[in-house]
Each structure stands twice: as structure tokens, then as C-alpha cells.
Amino acid sequence: MFKKILIANRGEIALRIIRACKDMGIETVAVYSEIDEDSAHVHMADRAICIGPATSKKSYLNIDNIISAALVTKCEAIHPGYGFLSENSKLVEACELNDIKFIGPSKEHMEKMGNKSEAKKTMIEAGVPVVPGSQGSTNKAEEAFEVAKKIGFPVIIKAASGGGGRGMRIVYCENEFIEKFNMAKSESATAFNDDAMYVEKFIEEPRHIEFQILADHYGNVIHLGERDCTLQRRNQKVLEEAPCAIIGEDLRNKMGEMALRAAKSVHYTNAGTIEFLLDKHNDFYFIEMNTRIQVEHPVTEMVTGIDLIKEQIKIAYGERLNITQDQIKINGHAIECRINAEDPSKDFRPSPGEIEGYFPPGGYGVRMDSHIYSGYKIPPTYDSMIGKLIVWGKDRNEAIDRMKRALDELAITGINTNIEFEKALVSNEKFLKNQLDTSFIDKEMFNNKVTETEANKC
Structure with missing residues (x-):
């Protein structure tokens, strides 16, 4: 079994992982931002390393700093928890390059199933029922509008790489579609650095x-x-x-x-x-x-x-x-x-x-x-x-x-x-x-x- 695991997260999920590791006799390394110095996960881990300032981009989303922390502390594996880098294939790739186990799926699985439009195509091929909608992703409002008209309103616009409700809009009327598509697209680009979108039939009262x-x-x-x-x-x-x-x-x-x-x-x-x-x-x-x-x-x-x-x-x-x-x-x-x-x-x-x-x-x-x-x-x-x-x-x-x-x-x-x-x-x-x-x-x-x-x- 692993002797030492780095937890690339904060808050309650970091504590949850630390406790599981302690139950298994595994040493833990916590990472934290400057503003999280007094967070409970920092004190409960066997060791803790500061990986940057308060902003997520410079700390909990900083792959180089997280990998460096794992290498310096000789961790054999990284657990990403949820949120932050948990579904970021670049972290998986960085782990592989540095001979560190990523506690999660492979880079290929993450990219295939983490992208909603790709996952949908895969499910159709596997015979799993899917909501009618786009066969692929697009960042062009006019293309998406044609799909929406074919499947019928109401529709839901979703970010292909999204999660947590970001980059998502429900559209009931044709004359609102272009505006809401562009709003969702902009939100997706900001949140996920990806403006690819797709459209599905909105299932009412699900x-x-x-x-x-x-x-x-x-x-x-x-x-x-x-x-x-x-x-x-x-x-x-x-x-x-x-x-x-x-x-x-x-x-x-x-x-x-x-x-x-x-x-x-x-x-x-x-x-x-x-x-x-x-x-x-x-x-x-x-x-x-x-x-x-x-x-x-x-x-x-x-x-x-x-x-x-x-x-x-x-x-x-x-x-x-x-x-x-x-x-x-x-x-x-x-x-x-x-x-x-x-x-x-x-x-x-x-x-x-x-x-x-x-x-x-x-x-x-x-x-x-x-x-x-x-x-x-x-x-x-x-x-x-x-x-x-x-x-x-x-x-x-x-x-x-x-x-x-x-x-x-x-x-x-x-x-x-x-x-x-x-x-x-x-x-x-x-x-x-x-x-x-x-x-x-x-x-x-x-x-x-x-x-x-x-x-x-x-």
C-alpha cells in the first residue's frame, strides 16, 4: 500500500481523505494557500506545504506547485478530492510524467467522459439512453440554434466541459436563444477555459x-x-x-x-x-x-x-x-x-x-x-x-x-x-x-x- 499521499484540496474533503488515510496507516501531506494557514486540514495532516497565495489559480489550481510539493515530500500518490483539479487531465498527465499515482481515472477516461458532448456520443454507441440533443459540441450560436429548433423548445444549453451549474441556461423561447447561448458560452470560457457548448431537450419536472x-x-x-x-x-x-x-x-x-x-x-x-x-x-x-x-x-x-x-x-x-x-x-x-x-x-x-x-x-x-x-x-x-x-x-x-x-x-x-x-x-x-x-x-x-x-x- 502507499506509504504517503498528498491531498490536493482543502476544507472538509481534505479532512475526509486525511482520516481515511490515517485509518489505513498512510502518511498524509496537506497543501494550503496563504489564507488557509489555519485551516483544520493543515493541522491534521502529518505535514503541510504552502503552495501559493489565496487565489485558487495561484494555489489549488497550480499544477506545478502541487507536483513540486509531492516530489519534495516523496509522496507516491495524489488524491484530488472534488472541485479544483479533480477532473483536470493535465494534473493526471503531470502525475504520470513524475511517476506519481493519481487517485482517480486515467487521463483518457477523464477527457472522454468529462467532456459532456463526447460522453454523450460514447453512451449512444453503448446503447445507453440519452436526452435528445447535439451530436457534438459547438461554440457557434447559429449552429446550436438550428439544433434547438430541430429538437423543440424548451432546451437547455450546457458547457461541454462544465459542472456545478456554470455555463448552463434553460431557454423556453426561440427569440432568447442566441443571447442566452452567448451568455453561457462566456461563462464557460471564464470558468473552464473552454467555450464549447452543446444543446439538449429540457426534460420538465425531472x-x-x-x-x-x-x-x-x-x-x-x-x-x-x-x-x-x-x-x-x-x-x-x-x-x-x-x-x-x-x-x-x-x-x-x-x-x-x-x-x-x-x-x-x-x-x-x-x-x-x-x-x-x-x-x-x-x-x-x-x-x-x-x-x-x-x-x-x-x-x-x-x-x-x-x-x-x-x-x-x-x-x-x-x-x-x-x-x-x-x-x-x-x-x-x-x-x-x-x-x-x-x-x-x-x-x-x-x-x-x-x-x-x-x-x-x-x-x-x-x-x-x-x-x-x-x-x-x-x-x-x-x-x-x-x-x-x-x-x-x-x-x-x-x-x-x-x-x-x-x-x-x-x-x-x-x-x-x-x-x-x-x-x-x-x-x-x-x-x-x-x-x-x-x-x-x-x-x-x-x-x-x-x-x-x-x-x-x-
Whole structure:
């Protein structure tokens, strides 16, 4: 097994990886920016190295500095976590050139499945159902408009190299298409240094369902069931569940088989996520593959008992999966609420600053993944997520009750957070009845009838 691993990330995911490594007897090296000097991951790792100033581009996105830190500390592998360089094939290539193992897929897999339009073409060839739309990417608004007219409005414009909702626009009317395409294209160029876009039919009232897969270097591929990531705001996930309570065993098997087919079609290795849209008729469509660990991976761990970070490390080292598909059992129900430093009353404006007090919840079936502590100063430089509250229950109702209790216990003072918003969400009558789609938060929490209004304008 690896003796020393560098974690090319920060915050709660850096801590999560450090803890898994400690459980496995692996030394860890943390990297940090100047503004993150007092971050918990810096103190919990066996060693820490500053890799640049506060801006991500000069620190957590600086491949040369990260590779140098790994070489100086004689690390055998790098774990990228999520975000930052986790889906950047140039980091994988740099690792290969310096004889460092990248804990994730190969450069070829990342490029093929990380680019949404390429991934879609691959899935069509593999016989996996996809949403009607572009056969390839384009950066020309007129070409994309012709595709949109053929498949029919509403359509969704997406960045080919995108993620996290950036470079994405829903268009209901033909006369808005060119303007929104150019806006999304500009956003994509800024966020991903890539202005290639593609267009798909917008599936109305869908659920966002993703399947967690693990694949080793010997052709063994399994899935660990699904996560329901339907509750989103501006295409950013807010709350996730496992399993999806409306999916029966037959549909789970069918979707799981398609997820396995997707991974096997490219001989994928390590952890990955196959994402689908599920419509109200139980038809499902592949939308993308994430070639990294997901923010919401803990809900899968809670219902399967499998440590996904440890599995990633073991696969990267060259070990075979020691779990078969028939051994995967879904036990109970798990829910994750993302805890953000933001002010919901001011359009969720980020709320950096010093945490005066922090009291995490506890008790049976409760897990809090966070890097914050009393006196910690949240920098204004990075994503506003400061923790993830995860609960387990024997069924969805018990998990909801436990989440309500845990949110009541959770106390963070000195900054604004979305805790009260999450409380309102898990108490919403339609949430309790599991009557959800991806526009739920807009419609039910803000009474924002965007879909109906924009459709009527056409």
C-alpha cells in the first residue's frame, strides 16, 4: 500500500481523505494557500506545504506547485478530492510524467467522459439512453440554434466541459436563444477555459438520479445504488438522499445495469458517478459522468457501509475490488444537507468571517463532515460550503426526523448560514410526501413559477 499521499484540496474533503488515510496507516501531506494557514486540514495532516497565495489559480489550481510539493515530500500518490483539479487531465498527465499515482481515472477516461458532448456520443454507441440533443459540441450560436429548433423548445444549453451549474441556461423561447447561448458560452470560457457548448431537450419536472460506481483495473465494475440529488438551487445541489424513495427494485436494476454498461464501455477505473434524469413516466436519460468523488458520497457510505475514499485508494494502488455486485445491500435511508456560509435572506450571498461558536450535532445515525471550529475565519476566496450534515434512519421518515433533530442541534454563530433554510426544506409538506422535481426549491420555497411564466411568454 502507499506509504504517503498528498491531498490536493482543502476544507472538509481534505479532512475526509486525511482520516481515511490515517485509518489505513498512510502518511498524509496537506497543501494550503496563504489564507488557509489555519485551516483544520493543515493541522491534521502529518505535514503541510504552502503552495501559493489565496487565489485558487495561484494555489489549488497550480499544477506545478502541487507536483513540486509531492516530489519534495516523496509522496507516491495524489488524491484530488472534488472541485479544483479533480477532473483536470493535465494534473493526471503531470502525475504520470513524475511517476506519481493519481487517485482517480486515467487521463483518457477523464477527457472522454468529462467532456459532456463526447460522453454523450460514447453512451449512444453503448446503447445507453440519452436526452435528445447535439451530436457534438459547438461554440457557434447559429449552429446550436438550428439544433434547438430541430429538437423543440424548451432546451437547455450546457458547457461541454462544465459542472456545478456554470455555463448552463434553460431557454423556453426561440427569440432568447442566441443571447442566452452567448451568455453561457462566456461563462464557460471564464470558468473552464473552454467555450464549447452543446444543446439538449429540457426534460420538465425531472428527478436528478446518480449511480455510484467502482471499477478496478481487472475489469470488475459494480454500482452501489443510487442517490437522489433532485433538490437543487441554480443547478447546485442542496440536499441529497440515498436511496431514491420512488425507485423500485426493477427500475433500480435497470438503471444500475445502464450505469455499469456506461462505465464498462470505456473500461473505466476508480470511482465515478453516472448521472441520469428520471421523468415522471419513469423513463431515464444519461446526462453526464463525474470522474471523481462526489460531495454527496457520504449518503452512499451510510446505506452500504462501504468507505468510498478507501476504495479509491486501494484501486489506485492496484488492488482488486473485494466486493461483488450481489454483496451490495442497501440498508435504510440517508440524507445529506449541505451547510453553507451564506445569507438566504439576501439571495444566498456568501457570508465569510470568523466563527464565534460551533456546536456540531451528535447521537446515533448522525455524521458531521466539516473543517470549521470556533475561532476559524472563513475566507472569502472559495466556495461557501463549510460542512455536510448526514443522517441515517431505518427508512426515509426516520431519516427526516433525525435530520430535523440534528439541524436543531447544529449551532454556528458569528456568520450567516443556510441552516434555517435547510430546516424549512425538510419540513416542507411536499418534501415529506416526496413530491419532488429539480425545480422544487424555486417553486415551493420561493413560490417562483419560472417555468410557467417563461413558457407563457413564448
